[in-house]
Amino acid sequence: MVKQITSWLSVGLISAAALTACDTQTSEQQQASETEEINPRGEILALSCASCHGTDGKSVGIMPGFYGKSASYLKSALMEFKNDERYSTVMGRHAKGYTDEEIELIAEYFGGLSQQNSK
Amino acid sequence: MSQKFTRREFSKLVIAGAAGSTLGVFGGVRPAFANQKHVVVIGGGFGGASAAKYIRKLDSSISVTLVEPATTFYTCPFSNWVMGGLKEMKDIAQTYDVLKSAYGIEVVHDEAVEIDAANHSVKLKGGGELKYDRLVVSPGIDFNYDAVEGYSEELANTVMPHAYKAGPQTELLTKQIQEMKDGDNVIICPPGNPFRCPPGPYERTSLIAHYLKENKPNSKVIVLDSKEKFSKQGLFTKGWGRLYGDVIDWRAASKGGKVLSVDAETMTVNTSAGPVKGGVINVIPPQRAGKIAFAAGLTNETGWCPVNPITFESTIHPGIHVIGDACIAGAMPKSGFAASSQGKVTAASIVRLLQGKVPAPPSLVNTCYSLVGPGYGISVAAVYKLTSDGIVKIKDSGGLTPMDADDDQLSEEATYARGWYNNIAQDIWG
Numbered sequence: 001m002v003k004q005i006t007s008w009l010s011v012g013l014i015s016a017a018a019l020t021a022c023d024t025q026t027s028e029q030q031q032a033s034e035t036e037e038i039n040p041r042g043e044i045l046a047l048s049c050a051s052c053h054g055t056d057g058k059s060v061g062i063m064p065g066f067y068g069k070s071a072s073y074l075k076s077a078l079m080e081f082k083n084d085e086r087y088s089t090v091m092g093r094h095a096k097g098y099t100d101e102e103i104e105l106i107a108e109y110f111g112g113l114s115q116q117n118s119k
Numbered sequence: 120m121s122q123k124f125t126r127r128e129f130s131k132l133v134i135a136g137a138a139g140s141t142l143g144v145f146g147g148v149r150p151a152f153a154n155q156k157h158v159v160v161i162g163g164g165f166g167g168a169s170a171a172k173y174i175r176k177l178d179s180s181i182s183v184t185l186v187e188p189a190t191t192f193y194t195c196p197f198s199n200w201v202m203g204g205l206k207e208m209k210d211i212a213q214t215y216d217v218l219k220s221a222y223g224i225e226v227v228h229d230e231a232v233e234i235d236a237a238n239h240s241v242k243l244k245g246g247g248e249l250k251y252d253r254l255v256v257s258p259g260i261d262f263n264y265d266a267v268e269g270y271s272e273e274l275a276n277t278v279m280p281h282a283y284k285a286g287p288q289t290e291l292l293t294k295q296i297q298e299m300k301d302g303d304n305v306i307i308c309p310p311g312n313p314f315r316c317p318p319g320p321y322e323r324t325s326l327i328a329h330y331l332k333e334n335k336p337n338s339k340v341i342v343l344d345s346k347e348k349f350s351k352q353g354l355f356t357k358g359w360g361r362l363y364g365d366v367i368d369w370r371a372a373s374k375g376g377k378v379l380s381v382d383a384e385t386m387t388v389n390t391s392a393g394p395v396k397g398g399v400i401n402v403i404p405p406q407r408a409g410k411i412a413f414a415a416g417l418t419n420e421t422g423w424c425p426v427n428p429i430t431f432e433s434t435i436h437p438g439i440h441v442i443g444d445a446c447i448a449g450a451m452p453k454s455g456f457a458a459s460s461q462g463k464v465t466a467a468s469i470v471r472l473l474q475g476k477v478p479a480p481p482s483l484v485n486t487c488y489s490l491v492g493p494g495y496g497i498s499v500a501a502v503y504k505l506t507s508d509g510i511v512k513i514k515d516s517g518g519l520t521p522m523d524a525d526d527d528q529l530s531e532e533a534t535y536a537r538g539w540y541n542n543i544a545q546d547i548w549g
Binding site: 040041043044045047048050051052053054055059060061062063089090093094096097098102 | 173176177456459460463464467471476478479480481482483484486498500501502513515516517518520528531532534535537538539540541542543545546549
């Protein structure tokens with residue numbers, strides 16, 4: 001199975017390398033990617049949240065929206081859910097699925113999102 | 120002041136400069152802007168629409184064409200609520216207007232009938248052809264009608280609806296239940312595993328029982344199951360006892376539930392324990408990946424599509440990503456939420472790949488709410504990650520509504536189920 005995961009990873013890498021080799025990026029595009037601020041790991045973790053809390057955390061339903069909340073607020077709220085220190089129906093079950101480091105990445109992603117847009 | 124642009128700002132400039140021309144499909148073949156990367160997405164449901172929206176959101180320099188026959192998409196989630204009289208069809212109708220206007224997605228209302236993996240092109244029923252740099256296939260399910268003797272697609276459309284793709288059959292089944300004589304029974308026949316939305320037939324059972332209790336007090340719901348157990352069974356069974364008494368009669372496969380054949384003339388389901396007559400018969404046949412997945416050779420011997428769990432790229436045809444019910448996604452169930460989660464992971468992966476970067480490891484989630492009664496909700500949730508065993512549920516994450524949840528919690532879950540629908544619909548189509 002370790003072999004299997006290595007082959008999945010290498011398929012990803014080969015595709016990426018192949019694309020880089022025949023890349024047609026302009027210099028502006030290269031410049032743009034150099035200044036990229038979004039952590040891809042944080043992004044992929046955070047995209048899950050939008051299904052129940054709205055795109056970018058802008059909720060249109062009864063679930064609380066968290067767009068505009070700071071990273072430190074989000075981190076402490078998620079840690080409380082994880083440690084059963086804050087009442088929830090389902091959030092505790094979700095928060096337990098993430099390491100403390102992942103919770104920090106999620107909090108930073110959403111905290112950074114609203115900060116970036118307000119610049 | 121820095122001369123550099125962030126990726127987002129630069130993408131905006133590219134789009135503004137191209138002024139729409141890049142978004143059209145030039146000559147039905149390729150975007151006019153030669154360097155622009157182009158992704159085609161087949162299927163505008165939970166998986167496909169999520170992938171399309173999030174590719175554009177994460178990198179608006181990539182053009183996206185979404186191929187979906189329907190101009191209005193009716194969601195399977197909440198279609199059981201229509202049968203129970205709690206929602207109307209218009210409440211589960213989604214359109215592509217926002218994806219077109221706010222996200223610049225080219226939506227082609229046509230059907231993909233052929234994929235040429237070697238030449239990176241998709242043929243449409245209407246005669247058009249679309250070229251792609253990467254293709255996302257999110258075709259949902261197709262039904263194996265032959266697996267139930269006496270059943271057919273024609274019967275499903277006229278007499279015994281499966282109503283397991285929301286739309287005209289949802290309306291037909293709802294109408295049949297409303298017009299059924301008080302004292303007749305509704306029979307539901309759920310399939311064996313794996314199938315779309317594991318708790319779906321049991322939420323349906325609950326909400327039809329709710330309708331019957333209010334409107335046809337002498338009628339029952341008889342569930343003839345091809346399985347010995349089912350999703351959220353303990354919670355459903357407890358709720359059924361509390362809310363509906365003996366209105367619901369669930370029979371396991373080994374206790375007379377196994378369906379052998381159906382007879383539309385006499386409205387009978389023949390089981391291992393003998394015939395059962397129904398006023399309304401809802402047969403949910405066994406399933407497989409949607410038609411185009413078979414046509415394109417994306418399926419294996421299971422009838423579903425094997426994929427690389429990091430990017431959801433087909434392990435059979437490179438450059439084609441298969442998501443949603445059609446793909447084999449380890450421990451994840453075949454649900455709308457799972458499809459959307461996979462759609463976003465795939466979007467992020469495709470963006471990274473087209474930028475010449477390595478995709479981030481996937482993080483996937485599922486949350487399924489079911490309504491046992493109008494104010495009685497239950498849920499199952501999980502967070503998934505990639506390990507050497509493929510996509511697995513993270514230990515300690517997720518789980519079910521507690522069996523000892525009090526009425527306040529069950530009522531809250533019902534409220535959150537409604538909020539869930541509002542937000543996931545907005546996150547995908549809004």
